[in-house]
Amino acid sequence: MTVIFQLNGEDCRFDGDPMTPLVDILRQERFLTGTKAVCREGFCGACTVHVDDEAVPSCLKPIGLVQGCAVTTIEGLSSGNQALHPLQANLEAADAVQCGMCFPGMVMSLSAFVRDNPHASRPEIKAAMVGNICRCTGYERIVDAVADRLEQARKAGQSVGGIHV
Amino acid sequence: MAPGVERSFTAASTLEEAMAARRQGAAVLAGGTWMMRDPRRGVDLPEAVVALHRIPALSKVEIEPDHVVIGAAVTHAVLGRALHAAGFEGLLTAAENAANPGIRRVATVGGNLCALDFAAADLPPALLVCEATVELETFEGPKLIGISDFLKDRHALLAEAIVTRIHLRRDLVASAHIRLPLRKAGDYPVAIVSLAVDKDKRCRIAVGSVEPVARRWTALEQAMAADSASAFDPERTAGLALEHNDFQGRDGKEAEGWYRRQVLAPLVKRGVAALLKTGRLV
Ligand code: FES
Numbered sequence: 001m002t003v004i005f006q007l008n009g010e011d012c013r014f015d016g017d018p019m020t021p022l023v024d025i026l027r028q029e030r031f032l033t034g035t036k037a038v039c040r041e042g043f044c045g046a047c048t049v050h051v052d053d054e055a056v057p058s059c060l061k062p063i064g065l066v067q068g069c070a071v072t073t074i075e076g077l078s079s080g081n082q083a084l085h086p087l088q089a090n091l092e093a094a095d096a097v098q099c100g101m102c103f104p105g106m107v108m109s110l111s112a113f114v115r116d117n118p119h120a121s122r123p124e125i126k127a128a129m130v131g132n133i134c135r136c137t138g139y140e141r142i143v144d145a146v147a148d149r150l151e152q153a154r155k156a157g158q159s160v161g162g163i164h165v
Numbered sequence: 166m167a168p169g170v171e172r173s174f175t176a177a178s179t180l181e182e183a184m185a186a187r188r189q190g191a192a193v194l195a196g197g198t199w200m201m202r203d204p205r206r207g208v209d210l211p212e213a214v215v216a217l218h219r220i221p222a223l224s225k226v227e228i229e230p231d232h233v234v235i236g237a238a239v240t241h242a243v244l245g246r247a248l249h250a251a252g253f254e255g256l257l258t259a260a261e262n263a264a265n266p267g268i269r270r271v272a273t274v275g276g277n278l279c280a281l282d283f284a285a286a287d288l289p290p291a292l293l294v295c296e297a298t299v300e301l302e303t304f305e306g307p308k309l310i311g312i313s314d315f316l317k318d319r320h321a322l323l324a325e326a327i328v329t330r331i332h333l334r335r336d337l338v339a340s341a342h343i344r345l346p347l348r349k350a351g352d353y354p355v356a357i358v359s360l361a362v363d364k365d366k367r368c369r370i371a372v373g374s375v376e377p378v379a380r381r382w383t384a385l386e387q388a389m390a391a392d393s394a395s396a397f398d399p400e401r402t403a404g405l406a407l408e409h410n411d412f413q414g415r416d417g418k419e420a421e422g423w424y425r426r427q428v429l430a431p432l433v434k435r436g437v438a439a440l441l442k443t444g445r446l447v
């Protein structure tokens with residue numbers, strides 16, 4: 001089956017088994033290895049990408065369901081030549097990253113969350129992270145960084161996210 | 166799948182198209198969160214699938230003054246955003262707390278009801294206390310069936326049908342959905358107790374995740390109806406739950422059967438307290 005979709009803003013075509021998980025196409029065919037396949041069961045969140053602007057696990061998304069959709073991966077959030085996504089900048093400033101395994105998924109989940117929830121409280125930030133498991137950080141610095149991002153955006157009176165994700 | 170055989174994938178845009186694929190033997194693909202894990206359970210993915218996400222009528226939540234209709238392709242996240250109607254607090258809690266946020270954006274109501282081996286599904290007990298009616302499209306035409314019968318017979322029913330909609334009467338004054346995961350959130354609940362109170366102040370109770378298939382707790386409902394003194398007293402209702410516990414707990418990865426059974430009375434207590442907190446039982 002042929003599947004046509006947008007990948008990080010560019011047209012993308014896949015020919016093959018329509019039940020192939022999106023994560024495998026990203027990593028093995030497109031070499032976008034920022035997206036991690038860890039549990040492949042929807043539990044860890046390391047494979048999270050945006051499909052039509054929604055943060056979803058790519059390990060459980062058959063490519064057949066992606067026909068006509070726009071997919072954004074961590075590589076599409078900010079290329080090496082651009083400024084970081086504001087949330088990435090906050091995570092860096094908070095020195096939140098340790099081994100980094102969970103972070104691409106964490107950033108994809110939370111960048112959509114801050115975009116949609118500019119007034120989120122700390123418990124709401126934590127609830128949004130339920131599907132992203134981190135084995136290193138203890139989460140608190142990540143929560144701090146998200147709270148900082150939201151506060152800075154509110155102070156600046158800007159729309160959170162700064163760039164379209 | 167035999168080597169060289171190409172898997173068939175139909176993204177149906179009408180129910181007729183979906184039924185035609187179904188007649189040819191295609192399995193229904195909803196959000197994919199259950200089916201995509203088939204290989205990890207040692208089950209091959211189906212050779213032919215039909216996806217329902219492009220059928221507009223199946224992706225709507227309609228809230229009318231006396232009833233609610235939920236399309237089978239509605240995701241948990243969409244249901245959570247749409248279902249703000251008094252009486253459905255339990256179903257709302259189920260939709261907003263199942264699994265994790267990423268899964269809730271993908272997993273559908275129909276998928277949750279049709280995952281035959283998914284004992285810990287949140288929506289079945291919540292829909293049981295709503296006394297929901299399940300609408301199926303069968304090879305012979307549309308069919309309506311009560312949720313209890315659907316859950317009991319779904320193996321046979323789904324062999325030649327697609328779940329299309331869920332119908333709910335708006336006859337509840339309050340409801341609650343109490344789940345016990347081992348961590349605070351994100352994993353499968355060990356046990357689920359859903360409760361609802363109708364306009365005649367009758368209490369309906371259903372239990373999920375304890376046995377392989379969710380069911381109403383009729384022994385407790387009858388005991389509560391017969392014991393007017395219990396009148397939504399959390400402590401006393403928990404006592405009745407202990408006395409009338411007729412569940413056979415299933416052993417599973419998260420917990421053993423005895424434990425699932427054991428936690429039911431405390432969950433009932435929490436559930437009755439949640440009902441009282443709505444302030445609508447007076
Ligand atoms: S790899 Fe997809 S959720 Fe863990």
Ligand code: FES
Pocket residue numbers: 097098099100101102103133134135136137
């Ligand atoms: S930083 Fe190592 S798993 Fe999160």
